[in-house]
Amino acid sequence: MTLLPRPRPAVPRVLAVAGSDPSGGAGIQADLKSVAAAGGYGMAALTALTAQSTHGVTGVHVPPPEFLALQLSTLTADVTVDAVKIGMLATADVADVVADWLGALGDTRPPVVLDPVMVATSGDRLLDRRAEDAVRALLTQADVVTPNLPELATLLGAPVAADWATALDQATALAARHRVLVVAKGGHLDGPLAPDALVGPGGVLVELTAPRVVTTAGHGTGCSLSSGLATRYAAGGDWAAALAATKEWLTAALRAGPGLDVGSGRGPVDHLVHLRPVPVPPTGVSSEVSTAPGR
């Protein structure tokens, strides 16, 4: 669907449709900080509550899906939403509510970044296995999808990529199948670099490489990347530029995470690193724009 042109707001109003992480590292708590760090105004409609610490998830509570529908309709009857980030969806019924809401907006729907959260890094499931088809169906209503490597493999129905070249091939196949832009993320690979790429049906549009940060404080990087991307796109209207700026910020936030001293497990990144009194050193992120016609 071709979306109606939208004005570029000075302060984008960005809605996260996602789950709650009381430890503040992932989920809507991370989204709100990430949106603020990118200069946006953050809003949140909760899909699910988790009981969670830096050590993992001990419980998930999903409120009635109709209540999510009410959150979404009440909010959007009043507030203009400049971009949407979708995170944890928990169940097929919840995913269907989001699909119905987006469908009803038609060509007035805002740009959508879908982070297809399936399993927390701690290994705990955040999406019912039976809901995978419902998340796949949502791809047609997203502008960009930001799967990690296991999520990319699940969405495609392929084995998990063990190297970056395979990840890029899988991202291209997913982009072509669903006519969506894909951010391939190399956070789960080993090696000295953490590559990401914006990929269209014709291949890589832009590839970004950061030195891998050696840290235990990497909780919520996926949530933070997707909401930062949605916010910067709403402000600037350019996915590649939005991804590059978000990667730069996230790399600095990852480096600064241990300084927060939150929990004894996998701690959060410092979303607000640029507000700290210590100057942020150069991150070493480099980007390479492809000449291939990606989309």
Ligand SMILES: Nc1ncnc2c1ncn2[C@@H]1O[C@H](COP(=O)(O)OP(=O)(O)OP(=O)(O)O)[C@@H](O)[C@H]1O
């Ligand atoms: N150790 C690291 N050093 C630098 N960047 C990283 C590191 N780990 C992850 N990233 C970056 O963080 C973002 C999220 O990547 P990742 O592949 O970890 O996604 P994810 O699994 O969805 O995140 P999460 O762990 O929050 O679920 C990407 O931009 C990735 O390159």
Ligand SMILES: Cc1ncc(COP(=O)(O)O)c(N)n1
């Ligand atoms: C509510 C919620 N949403 C998303 C994640 C994924 O983040 P991570 O993979 O870093 O655990 C999470 N742990 N909790």
